[in-house]
Amino acid sequence: ILNVEQSPQSLHVQEGDSTNFTCSFPSSNFYALHWYRWETAKSPEALFVMTLNGDEKKKGRISATLNTKEGYSYLYIKGSQPEDSATYLCAPLMDSNYQLIWGAGTKLIIKP
Amino acid sequence: SQTIHQWPATLVQPVGSPLSLECTVEGTSNPNLYWYRQAAGRGLQLLFYSVGIGQISSEVPQNLSASRPQDRQFILSSKKLLLSDSGFYLCAWKRPDRESNQPQHFGDGTRLSIL
Numbered sequence: 001i002l003n004v005e006q007s008p009q010s011l012h013v014q015e016g017d018s019t020n021f022t023c024s025f026p027s028s029n030f031y032a033l034h035w036y037r038w039e040t041a042k043s044p045e046a047l048f049v050m051t052l053n054g055d056e057k058k059k060g061r062i063s064a065t066l067n068t069k070e071g072y073s074y075l076y077i078k079g080s081q082p083e084d085s086a087t088y089l090c091a092p093l094m095d096s097n098y099q100l101i102w103g104a105g106t107k108l109i110i111k112p
Numbered sequence: 113s114q115t116i117h118q119w120p121a122t123l124v125q126p127v128g129s130p131l132s133l134e135c136t137v138e139g140t141s142n143p144n145l146y147w148y149r150q151a152a153g154r155g156l157q158l159l160f161y162s163v164g165i166g167q168i169s170s171e172v173p174q175n176l177s178a179s180r181p182q183d184r185q186f187i188l189s190s191k192k193l194l195l196s197d198s199g200f201y202l203c204a205w206k207r208p209d210r211e212s213n214q215p216q217h218f219g220d221g222t223r224l225s226i227l
Contacts, residue, residue, distance in 0.1 A: 049214070
């Protein structure tokens with residue numbers, strides 16, 4: 001069974017502060033890593049798809065890094081805003097079956 | 113542009129009743145299609161995926177089934193619902209497997225409550 005761990009499980013951050021959280025995944029047979037944002041009462045929305053070791057992606061105030069050799073990715077949010085409140089899901093794609101393996105998510109709550 | 117439609121948005125069904133959830137995609141051809149479930153307090157669980165008409169792969173043995181009668185139509189069914197089938201069901205699509213680095217795009221989901 002392939003294990004994907006996201007930490008922390010939940011996070012309260014003051015508006016304006018920056019934050020980051022982690023996704024850990026098996027480093028063998030790695031193909032790609034997906035990050036999604038899931039806001040309450042909406043459907044998950046893709047943020048990034050990353051494939052190369054050392055890859056960095058950025059979308060506005062959100063960025064992500066990838067380390068495929070040690071099996072982790074960080075998601076950073078700079079200057080958190082209330083609209084950033086959501087659950088952030090990571091899902092590696094392993095080349096063993098080419099299906100996403102979903103983490104349980106990090107629930108981010110921005111306090112005004 | 114591509115769109116995905118999933119219905120109904122909410123559904124309340126008695127135990128033992130049948131189920132049919134439908135998902136359709138517009139604006140793309142031969143998409144990969146997925147059914148997920150999120151049980152209360154848990155992450156996304158892949159139920160079924162399909163890479164083409166009539167091609168269904170099941171990830172989790174259960175009393176649910178899926179069908180793909182047309183290229184852009186994906187249906188989730190059950191003959192007899194169980195209490196444990198309650199949850200939030202999401203349909204998703206992705207460009208075909210040869211473009212594996214593409215993200216998945218989700219429908220708005222169906223909240224299913226079994227009484």
